[in-house]
Amino acid sequence: DQQVKQNSPSLSVQEGRISILNCDYTNSMFDYFLWYKKYPAEGPTFLISISSIKDKNEDGRFTVFLNKSAKHLSLHIVPSQPGDSAVYFCAASDTGGGNKLTFGTGTQLKVEL
Amino acid sequence: DAGVTQSPTHLIKTRGQHVTLRCSPISGHKSVSWYQQVLGQGPQFIFQYYEKEERGRGNFPDRFSARQFPNYSSELNVNALLLGDSALYLCASSWQGLGNQPQHFGDGTRLSIL
Numbered sequence: 001d002q003q004v005k006q007n008s009p010s011l012s013v014q015e016g017r018i019s020i021l022n023c024d025y026t027n028s029m030f031d032y033f034l035w036y037k038k039y040p041a042e043g044p045t046f047l048i049s050i051s052s053i054k055d056k057n058e059d060g061r062f063t064v065f066l067n068k069s070a071k072h073l074s075l076h077i078v079p080s081q082p083g084d085s086a087v088y089f090c091a092a093s094d095t096g097g098g099n100k101l102t103f104g105t106g107t108q109l110k111v112e113l
Numbered sequence: 114d115a116g117v118t119q120s121p122t123h124l125i126k127t128r129g130q131h132v133t134l135r136c137s138p139i140s141g142h143k144s145v146s147w148y149q150q151v152l153g154q155g156p157q158f159i160f161q162y163y164e165k166e167e168r169g170r171g172n173f174p175d176r177f178s179a180r181q182f183p184n185y186s187s188e189l190n191v192n193a194l195l196l197g198d199s200a201l202y203l204c205a206s207s208w209q210g211l212g213n214q215p216q217h218f219g220d221g222t223r224l225s226i227l
Contacts, residue, residue, distance in 0.1 A: 004155075031212075032212055032213045034215055036218075041220070042220050043117070043203055043218035043219050043220045043221050044156070044203070044218045045218070046215045046216070046217055046218075049215055051213060089155050089156075091155070093212045093213075094212065095211065095212030095213045096212065097169070097212065098161055098168050098169040098210070098212060099144065099146065099161060099168075099169070099207060099210050099211060099212045099214065099216060100146075100158045100161060100169050100171065100212075101146075101148075101156070101158060101205075101216060102158070103155025103156050103157070104155050105153065105154055105155050106155055
């Protein structure tokens, strides 16, 4: 049972444009959400997080939006840069149950010149 | 500042053997968690430790065990290795191990079972 889903395995965007990565979840107990970026041969790098009490969190070029009623979150990257090319993982946790993260399967983002 | 460090980076074992993977958390972090990532999937939670106590366990067989030491470093042990244990094993640390604190990952140990 895939509780966190990233339905787009890959996304290609031109440099300077907006990248939008999507994530859906099914477990209504999840109340903290994170995005990680992963380059080959490296571990996931934390990008940005959002608590369920908010619907938006912004950090520089990265913004995460949360729609609790739809159980959907998205990561916007503006403007996209070639160095953003990586696999992006959405993760969720139930903060009442420790810090176990449940991950999606990832979206490969390619930013083209 | 040093991030999460894991050793070894790569390891090759045969079926039936056992393996020990090591992790040092970010300085000041007291919680360590272990994840398994197989090709094409996201990381899957194995264990969480905080102040040397197990705080959480994922859906893995008893062949998997772990411990945390007084300096907050951690070991993951896997006995009776199977071909399906081939994966990237990731360690993550966080300050207090609370669910609303981001976890920071090491670069992992790539385990190959022949």
